[in-house]
Amino acid sequence: MRAFLLIALLILSASSPATVYRWVDENGKVHYSDEPKSNAEAVDLNKNTQNSxxxxxxxxAKESPKTESQINYSVTIISPQEEATIRDNNGDLTVNVSVSPKLPRGAKMTLLVDGVVAVEPQTAPIFKLTGIYRGEHNLVVNLVTQNGKVLASSSxxxxxxxxxxxxSPANKARQ
Known part of the structure; x- marks a missing residue:
């Protein structure tokens, strides 16, 4: 019963518009209010004056085009193979890389040998290294945007x- 009474009051209060009063002050400025003033008159509101x-x-929208950061790029070192032994007295080495999907505009690849950038960033998938010292080395290729953000890295x-x-003659020249 109380719920019915509460609902009925809410419906009645929502359907009855509040009274608006209009008055002019001593400076000739017109004011409107929902509270009556001494020289205020009630304004009749038509349905046309109510805003709706x-x-x-x-x-x-259909699926938005993916930005470079949303695309999952894959960078893979094709050659040399994992734990490959390369025999070269001059320390020359060629690294072949594959990027999937296609390299984005403005992006370049950097080759890191033992955590240090070995050559200038480039778009070509073939890196030519010279003067690498003998021993164990770790290679990583990063796909980098123009502002330096890494989009993907190879294993x-x-x-x-x-x-x-x-x-060897090549090493004597370095000494």
């Missing part, structure tokens, strides 16, 4: 570089 608005929601690739002698 409808909200039109735009149709749902580290461990290789071994063997040289016949530390005293």
């Amino acid at each position: 608005m409808t909200i039109n929601t735009p149709p749902q 580290p690739r461990k290789i071994f570089l063997h040289q016949a002698s530390v005293y």
Whole structure:
């Protein structure tokens, strides 16, 4: 019973508009209020004066085009193979890389040898290294945007570089 009475009061209060009073002050300025003043007169509100608005929601857009950060890039070192032994007295090495999907505009690849950038960033998937010292090395290729954000990295690739002698002609030139 109380719920019915409460609902009925809510419906009646929502359907009855509040009275609006209008008055002019001593400076000739017009004021409106919901509280009566000494020289105020009630204003009759027509249905045409009440504001109503409808909200039109735009149709749902189809899937938005993915930005570079939303695309999952994959960088893979194709060669040399994992734990490959490379025999080169001059310390020359070629690294081949694959990027999937296609390299985005403005992005470049950097090759890190033992955590240090070995060559200038480039778009070509073939890196030519020279003067690498013998021993174990870890290779990683990063796909980097123009502002330096890394989009993807390859898995580290461990290789071994063997040289016949530390005293090879190429190494003597470095000393």
